[in-house]
Amino acid sequence: MNDDVRVLYLAGSGRTGSTIVANILGQVDGYFAVGELWNIWRRGIMEARRCGCGEPVVSCPVWSSILESAFGRRLERHEAEQLDALTHLYLRTRWVRALRDARRNPSPEGDAYRGALAALYGAIRDVTGCRVIVDSSKSPVYGALLATLRGVELHAVHLLRDPRATAFSSTRVRTLPDFGDARLMRRERPYVAARRWTKNHTLCGLLLPAHAASFTRVRYEDFMARPGDEIARLVATTGVHAALPFTDERTVRLAATHSVSGNPGRFTVGDVSLRPDDEWRTAMRLSDRATVTALTWPLLLRHRYPLPGGRPHTV
Numbered sequence: 560m561n562d563d564v565r566v567l568y569l570a571g572s573g574r575t576g577s578t579i580v581a582n583i584l585g586q587v588d589g590y591f592a593v594g595e596l597w598n599i600w601r602r603g604i605m606e607a608r609r610c611g612c613g614e615p616v617v618s619c620p621v622w623s624s625i626l627e628s629a630f631g632r633r634l635e636r637h638e639a640e641q642l643d644a645l646t647h648l649y650l651r652t653r654w655v656r657a658l659r660d661a662r663r664n665p666s667p668e669g670d671a672y673r674g675a676l677a678a679l680y681g682a683i684r685d686v687t688g689c690r691v692i693v694d695s696s697k698s699p700v701y702g703a704l705l706a707t708l709r710g711v712e713l714h715a716v717h718l719l720r721d722p723r724a725t726a727f728s729s730t731r732v733r734t735l736p737d738f739g740d741a742r743l744m745r746r747e748r749p750y751v752a753a754r755r756w757t758k759n760h761t762l763c764g765l766l767l768p769a770h771a772a773s774f775t776r777v778r779y780e781d782f783m784a785r786p787g788d789e790i791a792r793l794v795a796t797t798g799v800h801a802a803l804p805f806t807d808e809r810t811v812r813l814a815a816t817h818s819v820s821g822n823p824g825r826f827t828v829g830d831v832s833l834r835p836d837d838e839w840r841t842a843m844r845l846s847d848r849a850t851v852t853a854l855t856w857p858l859l860l861r862h863r864y865p866l867p868g869g870r871p872h873t874v
């Protein structure tokens with residue numbers, strides 16, 4: 560059996576249920592849920608946001624040990640700033656070049672960035688003893704970059720949800736518990752959310768199947784209809800099997816994870832009943848719904864979502 564770190568990577572767009580899926584997977588023996596790890600440099604270290612365990616990431620004992628094991632010392636702020644700048648440079652503005660460089664024409668900067676990431680993921684495995692890291696960063700470009708790291712075996716999960724639901728969710732006012740104060744999550748106009756949905760899901764299909772050791776597609780609606788079956792399907796892709804945390808068909812028992820970033824749901828613990836969030840079907844403005852449908856219809860059809868917005872067709 561190879562010694563590579565297995566990364567079960569949740570890719571897609573925002574508000575697709577990745578937080579609850581990652582939280583459930585993180586309860587499985589041998590699995591460690593890290594949240595949206597690409598944000599660790601800025602949100603975890605520079606902004607000192609809270610880890611899923613409640614402590615700020617910078618003082619969480621688990622992350623302190625991981626970072627020390629990865630870099631041999633406590634990471635200085637300017638080093639985190641540098642890694643955050645490289646994240647944005649390589650993943651937001653120059654992603655085509657980033658991937659090309661990673662494969663054919665490595666640059667010293669790109670090598671340093673990928674070296675830091677390889678050290679980080681290796682240290683997570685070494686410190687926690689878990690064989691599977693569940694990363695819900697979602698960016699398809701970051702996922703494809705992880706697949707180029709030495710010592711990493713990427714298992715990609717393309718997580719989809721009806722874009723009318725994700726756009727509606729991104730207009731709602733929600734508090735952001737990361738800082739322990741009254742700050743709110745960033746909201747988005749429906750057309751902005753729809754454009755990003757199309758871009759991210761197109762890139763998931765283009766980049767991940769070719770680079771990952773396995774590629775699995777899951778729709779939020781199918782996950783909510785059969786949560787146990789869908790989680791079992793994801794666990795099967797990594798080859799690391801263990802009992803799932805379901806107490807009945809729709810209830811999971813969640814303990815705190817050490818997620819560094821993500822939606823407020825990452826702080827949820829205890830017995831959680833899984834119910835689909837369908838509020839958009841009755842509460843979304845018709846004009847917003849029409850805008851999102853017009854901007855996403857090719858992929859809606861491709862992934863078997865009906866254009867009028869009814870229940871998705873089954874597989």
Ligand SMILES: [Zn+2]
Nearest residue numbers: 610612619817
């Ligand atoms: Zn923690």
